[in-house]
Structure formats: C-alpha cells, structure tokens
Amino acid sequence: MQTVLSIAIDALAYGMVLFVISIGLSVTMGLMRVVNLAHGAFAMIGGYIASYAARDLGLGYGFAVLLAVFGTIIIAVPIERLLYRRIYGAPELTQVLMTIGITFCIIGIANYVFGPTLKTVPLPSALQGSVDLGFRAIATHRIFAIVCGFAVAAALWYAIEKTAFGVKLRASVDNAAMAAALGVRTEIVYAVSFAVAVGLAAFGGVVGAELLPVEPYYALRYMVTFLVVVSVGGAGSIPGALIACLLLGAIDTTGRYLMPEFGEFFFYLAVIAIICVFPRGLAGRAKG
Amino acid sequence: MQPIFEVRNLKRAFGGLAVTNDVSLSMAPGDRVALIGPNGAGKTTFVNLVTGNLKPDAGAVLIGGEEVTRIDAIGRVRRGLVRSFQVTRLFAEMTPAEHVALAVLQRSGRAGRLFGNFLGMPDVMAEVEDLLGKLGLSELMHRPVSEIAYGQQRLLELAVALALKPKVLLLDEPAAGVPQSDTGRIEQALADLPADLAVLMIEHDMDLVFRFARRVIVLAAGAIIFDGSPTDVTKDPRVREAYLGSYANASHAA
C-alpha cells in the first residue's frame, strides 16, 4: 500500500512536471505546425539559469525562477525570429533538421559554458522536508510540483477559453488563413505563444529539476518524452496533454519503482505500444 | 448480359444524416453512364463507397459478379474498378512514360521488381508508346509532368487509368478545369475509350454529359431520383425540381 501511494505521488508529480514543460510544445505545434525538437533544450536553459542564479549568485528561489523564465524567453525570441520563421510551412524533414540543429548547438554551448556535470537548483527551506498527511509523509517539493502543474493547467485554460487572446489563438489553431482574413494578426499570436511556450518550458525545467536532472544531454534524453506527450495527447489539446502526461508519468514511475533495471526499456516499449494503438493520438485528431 | 458492375441498396449515414440512401444501379460492359446531381447530392460519398475508401452501413458492391463490399480499395482496383481523380493527382517529378509504365507494371504484377528498367522492357514500352500515342502525348513522353500543360495532364490521368486495363472506369469530372481549347481533345479521348469498357462519369458539364452518355443517373439528397435516357432527363419533373436554378449554373460552369 505504501509503495502504491509512493508511486502514485511520484507519478503525479512527474506527470505534472512533464505537463508544464510540454504543454507549450503542444500549443505551438498545434498553432504553427512546426515539429519542434528543440523544446527540451529551452527547459534545459531554464534549469541552467536557475541553477546559476540560486547556487552561484546566491539569489532566492523565487527570483531564480523568474530569472530562468525571462532569461530563457530572451534567449529564445531571437532564435524564433531568425530561424523558426524560416521553417513555418516547410516540409517536415526540414523542420526536423533545423530544430535538431538548434538542439545540438544548445547542448554544445551548455556543455562548454557549464561543463558536463549535473546541476542542481537548491530548494528554499520551505520546499525542503516533507508534509505529514497523518497517515503518510510526502516530500514538500513533490506537492509543489503538483500544485504548479494544476496552476499552469488552470491558468492556460482560463487564458485560452476566457480571454480575447485565447479566442484569437483558438481561431489561429483551427484555421490560420481564415483567422488572418478576419483581422487576427497571426504573427503576433505566434510570437506571443512561442514566448509563453518557452517560458513554461523553462519554468517546468526549474520546478522539475529534482525529477529531470539538468545536464547537457537533457535536451536529447527527454526529447522523445516531450514529443510523445504531444503526439499522444494531440497537438494543441490541453486535456489531451494532461491525460498523456499522467499516463506517461505513471508508466515511467512504475517502471522505475518495480523494475529499476529495465525501467527505460519498458518506458520506450510503452511509448511505441501507445502510438501503435493510437497512431492519431488519444483524441484521434489527425496531425502532421 | 451479366452486369459487370453492380451496386445494391448501398447506405451510408453521417451522424444520422443519410448521405447515400439505398442506392442501387447496374452496368453492363460497354455502358456509358453519367452520374449527375446538384452540389451536396452525395456524389463524392458514393464514389468513396464504391471505390472502397469508405465503408457502407449496408448494401453491397459487385464487380463482375463478385461481391467486393469487404475488399479494400487496392483489391477493388486489382479486380478492375479504376477511378480517375477530379483534380489531377500525378507525380510531379515523374514523366508520362513513367506514369503509364508504372501502371502497366503494376497491372502485370511486376511493380515490385528490383532489377531491370521499363525502358528495356519491350512489351511495356510498346504499351506505353501506344497509349501515349493515342492520346497525343508521344512528344512529351520523357518530360517531367510538372512541365506539361494542364489539359495534357488530364489526358495523362486518363492514360494511367486505361493502362490498368479496367473493366469499370469511374471518371470524376474528366474535363474539370481544362481550358475550352483543349476540351475537344479530351472528348475525343472519351469517345475512343474501349467499346467493352463500362464507364461511369461524374460530371457537371451537361453538354459533355449529353454528348457522352447513353444513360443518365440523377442523384439528389443521397438517392437516385432518375435513371434513364439523356433525352428524358430534362423532362422529368423530379429532376427539374431537384435542380431548378443550379442546373442552369452547372451547364455554364465548365
């Protein structure tokens, strides 16, 4: 029983971290139809900035998070303007090549600047230790990650369903040409969405640093994990991404607990099985 | 004569809306049938049901007396049911000779061969040259399709279909989008189709329908409301009711 509960809590925390990182990828893929393999690299940049700010500069955790989010956006926006712009609407292979090129560059630079070792983001005392629920103690950080996940989901839901920007965003996802004809300035929608997506990735990279450790090959190691969230959940679908993240979190965490030796093996096997069963994603929406 | 192509009580609904509602028809070798109907009559759905790209809720499709309702689109092509596309779907980087050769090779079970080249296969080349010659495309045989005119692409579309030696040919608006100056060529090609081939042509252009078809079927709201000779079709009160204004538009559209 204890094990089941531990797995459930860890799976939920892991799933929520995945969600925070991948939801931006999902929205931008639905919106811009770009196969973006470099998304994980932005989460990694966020982790590095936060680690540098908190550990080397001794700044507070909250400040480090803010710095990571905005720092990553500042790094990513020129990349979007200079490189991503060129591949909107390009064939899939071109997009794959460009974004994997960007990923390689970021990995190489991160390796050069920060070295090949693991980087930690020191937690504030409030997030250390554990919370006693009476029958069981849970690491505070796990709860924090779960809360962050739900907060992001709720905020995104509100932004997309209830605000004027959300209306424009949904119109652009459905039919960019029609939205443009109706006076939506799609390039602004694209730029803002990209910035938000990257910011969320950085946020997830920091919050999830305990579960997905920050190191140079982070961007490659979790590439398939982030991409599978989108292809299983369906690009642009928040509920789809949430379900996919919880599912993948459960599979991965269970595998690690019960078969630590073969955890990754079964994770990839599960990914292949899920996609083979739902080649168009859980929601069945055709994409690609 | 035994029908070469038969559709029996075909039904298909989308979310409660019957798009194909109890359609039956039968064609003999050599038939020239035009299928017409106002926009939204269900012609596209009907074509997809017949070719096997869509599954019917009920009913049967038969080719040469064999029921093919449960056979997929590829299997139906192999049994002699071939379609052309309304908008040309050719391979832009390939030549007309390659298009026709691919169809000939596929028909004769040689498309999976890993050696040789059709240019060195006399029987294939003879057929390619014959077909393209008949359609006046000999000159363009080795040019990429992206470099040849649209009217000629439509002729090539026909050549590919014919190279598969169909028993039943489904022509989806064979003259759509072709400039007036080139329609004569296409009509001539249609007139020269093999005499024993059963042809079902979906067409908007009523002039072409009247020149080509010896039988006209009118589809409206998913059901056949008329099946008879071209001379009777315009007199039929139900057809007039179904079409009214849209008929006049359609006759000038092409």
Place this chain on the structure above:
Amino acid sequence: MTMTTTNAMIAAPPARRRYGAGDLVGLAVILLVAVIGYVLFPNNLALLTRIIAAALLVLSLDLVTGYCGVATLGHAALFGAGAYAAGIVSAHYGINDPLAMLAFGIVAGAVAGLVCGVVILRAHGLPQLVLSIALIHLFHELANKASSFTGGSDGLSGIAPSALLGLYEFDLWGRTAYVFGVALLAIVFMLLRLVVRSPFGMLCRGIKEDPIRIRSMGASPKIALTKMYVISGAVAGVGGALNAISTQVVGLDSLSFTMSAESLVMLVLGGTGSLFGALTGTVVFMFFEDVVSAANPFHWLTMVGALLIAVVLFAPKGIYGTAAALVTRRREAP
C-alpha cells in the same frame, strides 16, 4: 509527408539511363576516390574504413528517407543490429569467417529493418518521428541490458575475424579491411543503382509523391515501404558488419540516437534522393568530424548543429544536389 528533393536521375535523359553509363562513371569515381584515399592517407586507413561503413548506413537511410520520404531519427538501429550480429557470432559462437559474419550482419540488419519498418509505418508525421526515436532508444536499452551478449556499456570485444577468403589476414594497418570495405561499397552501390531504377524504385518514388494515388493504381504503399525497409536494413547491416570486422569492437554508440541523427545530417548535407549525394555527404562530414574533433572535441556538437542549420538555410538540396542542379542549368542554357 512530402519532401522537396532533387533526383539527378530524373533530370537525366532516358537514353543514359538505358545504357547505364552513369553507373560505370559512378563506380569509376568510387574506385578512384578509394585509391586516392589510400595514397593520401596510408596511415589512416581505419578512418577511411569507418567512412565506408558510415556511407553504407547513409545509403541505407537514403533509401527510406530520400527515395520514399519517410523521416526517421532511428536509422542506426539497423546498422547496430548488423554490427552486433556480426560481432556476437564471432565473439560468442566462434564464427570468424568474415563473409559469414557479413551474412549474419545482413540478415540481422534486414530483420531489424522489418521490425522498424512495421512499427514506424504504422503512423505518419510527428507520431512516426516519435516512433523512430523511441525505437532507437529501445534498441539501445536492449543492447545495454543484455550485457552478457553485447558487453553492455563496455562494448563487445573478442571479435576475431579470420583471413578473408582464407588468404588475406586483417592486418594491423587495416589494408585488408579497407580493400574489403571498398569492394563492399562498390557492390552495394551497383546493386542499389539497379534497385532505384527498377520498377520497384519507380513505385517508391511514386509513393513519396502521392501514396493515395499509388493506392488507386492497385499497389499497396505499406507493403512497398516495408520491403524498402528490409532492403535498407540489409544495406545498413553490411555497414554494421564491416564496422565490427574492421574495428573488432562494437560499442553502444552504434545503436545511438546521436548516430541516427548524424547519419541524417550526412544525408542532408550531401543531398537526399541520390546515391551520390549520400556518398558525398558522408565523406565531407566524416572528414570534417575528424578534423574538428581532433582540434576541439568540445565544440563538435555545436559545429554539427551549426552546419545543419546552415544547410537548411543555404543549401537545402545538399552539396551534391546543388552541384547537380547547377550543372543541369548550365547544360540547358544555350
């Protein structure tokens, strides 16, 4: 999933295709480059042999990506399967005849190609790409965990190929391995020239452009692509086996995502959809790698990334594709 690529063969006039003059020229160029390599780098034949093995992998990738339009980031699985099979039969089962090892490599590559093909072809677009990445990780993990067979992360050692044809020992300088490699590459190249011009090759080009149209001609794109995957696997298996025989070790890196991605980089650098493009890209990339990683291994990944971005932006047809297009334009101009 369409891709704009050049295919020099399409632009060539049909008469040349009939007589296959291009094939002989190609063969001559390969042999000439091989001789020049031997003369220029007599002390670095190991590198040249590695380039040949990589060229076989890239040719294999070109078959599915360049000729059929399937984007994959997991193609090293086919190469690694061939390498491990050839290595394992030698290290564990005492089958040391290089040609027998090669045969095992080819079969294992083809089987891996069949498995990967069946899985990858189930989906399209992004899910297809994810499948290819998941597959290479799966193969990698499998080889990592089955360490009693594969040596795990230490690599598989104890591979001891006997003399080729019973006559030519694999010497310390790698001369035999190099000549063996050149011969394999030449044979594979000629066979693939046949395949890409064959009716089957034409069918695959059609599938790349419009699979629905191919279906309406009564052919099954899935069966054809699966078949191409098997052929591609056999070719990659040749490369893998050559690598195992010549280096006498097989490491996990031969089943890695990085290797898959690098093979795609090599292909795109040279130009997709042409066998010459695949060869050109491999040679340029591998030399570049040798020079840069010798000078500064730290920046290697950054350089590959920058190179990739540059190719996408400035030479989307690749080196060979761009050159071929220039030549064609000049020939057509009066």
